[in-house]
Amino acid sequence: MAHARISMYLPPDINPTQAAIAYGCRALPKLNEELQSEDLLTRQKALMALCDLMHDPEHVYVAIDTGCLESLKALLKDNNDMVRIKTTEVLYIMATHNVGREGFLEHDVILALSYLLNDPQSACRKNLHLAFKHVAQLPSGAQGIVNSGLIPSLVWKLQREEEEIQGLLLDTLAACLMEDATEALGSHVVPFLKQKLLSTNDDIRSKAARTLIAVSIPLEGKNQVWQHDVIPILVHLLKDRVEEVQANAAGALMYAMVTTQGKYAALDTEAIHPLLSLLGSSLSKARLNATKALTMLAEAPEGRKFLQSRVPVFRVLEDDTSEAVRRAAQIAVKVIEWKP
């Protein structure tokens, strides 16, 4: 039975590094005040507590409502490393929720975050890029990142950062360039991506190929891709051992070959055979992209001639599981059998 003596020790499940979380609706306002306090320890403890709380979207909403974002923005410029790391972590957790993302857009947090791009702490930068990546998942978020003019610096960072962060950067860029690629095209993104395509890391290759897809959507991108001779590399990647890379490379090719010069460049590098082999891949994305790429090639007379003998393969694809693949196969057959 419990005795009435009060123990000198704190209960064992209290985390001494965390600030005490007040009960109920007082929790977040109090933490907000602690964030603004002068004492370093208080701020750190408040940040740790905030990290835990931000996993719940309702808390995120309340936090944004009570203006935590302003204090967090001020803390981003703090001198202490720990504070910055934790602040970026909190922001990244908030960005995983939609409420958080919208709050970011309203309060210009993206701009404030961008000051930390050159931060010496790698953990800080990693969290920063994670936050950007999550913000970029939302179309308006991607637009926001583009509008704040961060794309050139992000592209430039692609060269300098370490691999893990490069992966995150590529994700962010892929999402942003889906929205608007003009700025990136002006800042030499294509040569950088070309280098990344040859990287040894599978993840980076696949993400780079995905970013290339986004880059080659606008016409300018297609032209640049052709000019920088990326197409042979992409054709080479079609034979890569990782399926994801193959699929993304096929996608990039699909876009690049819309222009006539792209088509002929691909035909010159014998793209048809790898693409045909990709039609049998297990990844539906790979099949889809390969079908589309072959459709592009079939627009050219040489391609059509060659593919006319391969129509049965497409007929098989018309019974594929995925609806999109079926439709693509039908269109391909139609294009191949077209007579002018």
Next chain:
Amino acid sequence: MRRQEPEVPLRTGLPAKTAGRNCQEVPPPGGTPGCRATAVGDAGWLSVPWGKPSVAPTSCPGNFLSRPPSFLPPLLASGNPCPWQYVHLSGSQDRLAPTCLKAGIHPKRSDLAPGVASTLTDRTCSAMGTYTYTYTSRPRALPCQRRRYRDHLMQLAEEPVHHGNIMYDRRVVRGNTYALHTGPLPGQPDPIEIQRQQQAKRRALAKKRAQGQFRPRTPEPVEGRKHVDVQTEMYLEEIADRIIEVDVECQTDAFLDRPPTPLFIPAKTGKDVATQILEGELFDFDLEVKPMLEVLVGKTIEQSLLEVMEEEELANLRASQYAYEELRNVELAEVQRLAEQEKRHREEKERRKRQQWEVVYKHSETAQKVAARAFAQRYLADLLPSVFDSLRDGGYFYDPVERDIEIGFLPWLMNEVDKTMEYSMVGRTVLDMLIREVVEKRLAAYEQRDDQPPAGKPKDELGGSGRTTEPPVGYELQEQSTAQPQRPPLGRDSLQRTPDDGRYMESVLAQETKLMEEGEYEQTKIRKTSGTEVLQPRGDFQP
């Protein structure tokens, strides 16, 4: 069985039995003699009869526990020969039964349950008219069971000790309150009134008790004798009213820090009361701990679930986003391909159309050329003869000899002819001048002679004057005529002039005076021709 108070209901069925025992057990462990006047600690007395006879009244709790609040002194009262035990009671609901009844007798302790009863009295006295009823019971230490001092003979009536256990207090309403009878019936006095009455009764009893105390004494001394109180024990004891007091002081050392309070373990005095809590009596641990455990475990799981769900949600989002992206890419590529295709087809069409148009244009041009050629040929077929004809007509084909004659010879001839004529003209003019001079001289001579015949020849004068002006005019005319190109009409003029020279001069004069001013050749020519025409009729007139 003396009962002081009639109205106490007998709760238990033990009265007779206990009464008897009560007498025997009266001597308390302290061992003071005889009956004593007890200011009735009711409860204290109660414990006595109910405990086991041999056992000190300390161990009564069990019995008492089982007993419902019938603490009542009625039992005591019923069986108690001691006259000065009286039942101090009031209505059944007012007394409080202790759970553990102590067999202590508090003779002089008047501080019994001041908290208990006095509050009651206080409250009832003071709170007149208000219905607030409170009960408080101060915790009281166990009274010392050993009687230290004798009971005071004139002991004041003390209030009975009423330990309060609120659980067994009849005044506390248990259960639902909406079905109880609400206070006293209107005819009866309200509880406060009742209490006041009870107080009064109590006081009366106390007085009686006080009076009764005098009764049980030793019989009166026989005559001549006097009762003296004597101590019969080994050691004499000084009996004094005054309680021996000893002053004891203590003083802490100056300037010493107060040491930490040692754990206070009070000396064990008197009666230990223990409560044995048997298994399952207080609470069921499992049952109680369940909600707490649920909360703890629940919160932990909730937090972890939240995080896992977050991850899952993100993964799902990403997966669906990838799927969407794929579709979007494919659709976009399709769109672009179609656009490209459209563009190419359109360009091709444009090219072909242009080619076609050019072909048509060339075709039409060629046709036009052919037609033009044919027409031109036809047109130019008879061009040559007509050209030659017109040239010939224009005089471009000429016989050189003929031309030479015309150009060279004939003008010379005409010149010569003119010259010759001029010579003759000049001669004639000179002749005319001569004639005129002569005529004028003759005229002048005649005039001298003819002054006698005044009706002379005015006409002659006129004619003469006219003639004098003529020759210059005539010369001018001639000069003009010679200056003209040789045209056949002019040739005719000059030829015609020579025969009708005089008249011609006259007729033309009037007209040519006007003309001289203008000096135009055509007009002079016209005049001349008209002159010739005029001349010829004149010629008719003047044969």
